[in-house]
Amino acid sequence: AQSVSQHNHHVILSEAASLELGCNYSYGGTVNLFWYVQYPGQHLQLLLKYFSGDPLVKGIKGFEAEFIKSKFSFNLRKPSVQWSDTAEYFCAVTGNAGNNRKLIWGLGTSLAVNP
Amino acid sequence: DGGITQSPKYLFRKEGQNVTLSCEQNLNHDAMYWYRQDPGQGLRLIYYSQIVNDFQKGDIAEGYSVSREKKESFPLTVTSAQKNPTAFYLCASTTTGLRSYNEQFFGPGTRLTVL
Numbered sequence: 001a002q003s004v005s006q007h008n009h010h011v012i013l014s015e016a017a018s019l020e021l022g023c024n025y026s027y028g029g030t031v032n033l034f035w036y037v038q039y040p041g042q043h044l045q046l047l048l049k050y051f052s053g054d055p056l057v058k059g060i061k062g063f064e065a066e067f068i069k070s071k072f073s074f075n076l077r078k079p080s081v082q083w084s085d086t087a088e089y090f091c092a093v094t095g096n097a098g099n100n101r102k103l104i105w106g107l108g109t110s111l112a113v114n115p
Numbered sequence: 116d117g118g119i120t121q122s123p124k125y126l127f128r129k130e131g132q133n134v135t136l137s138c139e140q141n142l143n144h145d146a147m148y149w150y151r152q153d154p155g156q157g158l159r160l161i162y163y164s165q166i167v168n169d170f171q172k173g174d175i176a177e178g179y180s181v182s183r184e185k186k187e188s189f190p191l192t193v194t195s196a197q198k199n200p201t202a203f204y205l206c207a208s209t210t211t212g213l214r215s216y217n218e219q220f221f222g223p224g225t226r227l228t229v230l
């Protein structure tokens with residue numbers, strides 16, 4: 001079955017701490033991978049995405065994620081978080097072609113950064 | 116500005132009443148989606164449409180209905196048959212072009228409260 005698992009449901013960090021949010025997926029075939037972020041009171045927006053090529057992708061606001069195919073993982077990282085990173089983060093996967101356009105979503109990770 | 120609009124932002128209804136949530140996009144996207152977001156449950160797909168006059172049930176379609184008469188519009192009706200309608204509803208769209216990679220763009224959401 002197709003699924004996405006986000007390991008951490010709630011994370012609390014102090015400013016300047018490093019962040020890593022885990023994401024593992026179960027999906028047959030070629031995948032496209034996404035991290036979306038939902039800041040308090042704002043739209044859900046794309047943080048970064050992987051389609052092909054370099055497995056280390058960089059997104060907005062200093063975030064990056066690494067696609068490790070052998071581990072079916074796409075973990076999100078940031079070396080030094082800020083209070084403004086407080087948000088909910090969602091990992092998602094989809095197929096690469098044809099009618100397979102639905103995103104499979106993880107349950108989300110709520111990140112709180114203390115100033 | 117191109118984007119997705121959802122209205123209203125907040126909606127209150129009495130139990131037993133049907134209510135229709137609006138979603139409009141001017142991105143010229145072919146595919147549109149409705150999700151329901153509840154705390155700790157991520158995004159769950161209600162309905163999606165890949166082309167005008169066609170739509171498919173998602174994972175939690177019971178108690179909901181949609182129409183897709185125009186490319187730009189994908190309204191969602193929450194019927195009285197939906198047992199737990201109070202939730203945050205998100206509309207999204209994506210292009211079905213060759214290089215879309217299925218990245219979805221989101222509206223600001225409608226928070227529905229059934230009293």
